[in-house]
Amino acid sequence: MKNLFFFTMICIATGLISCGNNNKEDKAVQIAQDSILLDSISHVDSTAKETTKDEAESLEEVLEKIARAYADQNSKIISRYIHPTLGIYIIYRPGAIATYVHQSDFSFSRPVPDAQSYGTISYNGPLKEEKLPKFDCGTMKWEKSGFFYDKSSRPTELSHTAQIMNEILNVKIDAADLQQIKNIETKSYRAIMTANENEKPFVFQVTQDGDKWYLTLIDLAYAGCEV
Known part of the structure; x- marks a missing residue:
């Protein structure tokens, strides 16, 4: 009986030790798995941030793309750079005094003013950072x-x-609209692509909002000497 008792106790002790070892092994495995998962999540977050950063276009890239799209009369690409709430302003000269219209979209098939077209222009690059031409x-x-x-x-x-x-x-332009125009200008740069004979120049303005640049103005009045 004593031998049986001691044998039973040894079995129980062995089982407990084995169980403890298994629990330690399971915990070790779980910790390793958690570490791999955290590393994976961290890598995904880092990659996502890098991708977002890479997708942000520089001022120069946007100016180039807009100018080439305008030369190609590609309304689809131009529309990608129209701000969803700021829209686009078009300055034109119907007479001695320039005026403007404010619209939410842009299309070469719907020029401003209606009686005129935006005209054609050949791309005249490369882009240079210099004082604007007169x-x-x-x-x-x-x-x-x-x-x-x-x-x-x-x-x-x-x-x-x-x-x-x-x-x-x-x-009469109300104070709120005038203030919005001034706010836009504080975050904008002007660009000019001169034209060959019998072509119209491309004079425009891009505005920064966050990390993106938008086309907010096309100036059809500048270099107009009809009056």
Whole structure:
């Protein structure tokens, strides 16, 4: 009986030790699995952040894409760069005084004003960061030819046009709209792609919102010497 008792106790002890070892092994396996899972999640998050960062286009990339799309008269690509709430402003000159329209989309098949077309222009790159060229209505020539943008100054052509419309034309732009225009200009840069003879230049403005750039203005009035 004593031998049987001791034998039974040894079996129980052995079982408990084995169980304990198994539990330790299971915990070790679980810890290793959790560590692998956390590493995997961390890698995915890191990759996602890198991908998002890589997808953000630089100012220069956006200027190039918009200019090429405009030269190709590709409304689809232009529309990708229209801000969903800010829309796009089109400055034009129906007479002696420039005016503008504000719209939510853009299409070459629906020009502004209706009686005119946006005209054609050949791509005149590469893009250069320089002082913007001026057009001489006396000689009917640009002081320099090419595609330029200027990061040393912010554009004010749109707010100036709005103020003239308020003061001279029978158009009243409320204070909130005028303030929005000024806010847009503080985050914008102007670019000019000069044109060859019998072509219309491409004068436009892009605005930064977050890490993205948007086309917020096309200026059809600049370099217009009809009046």
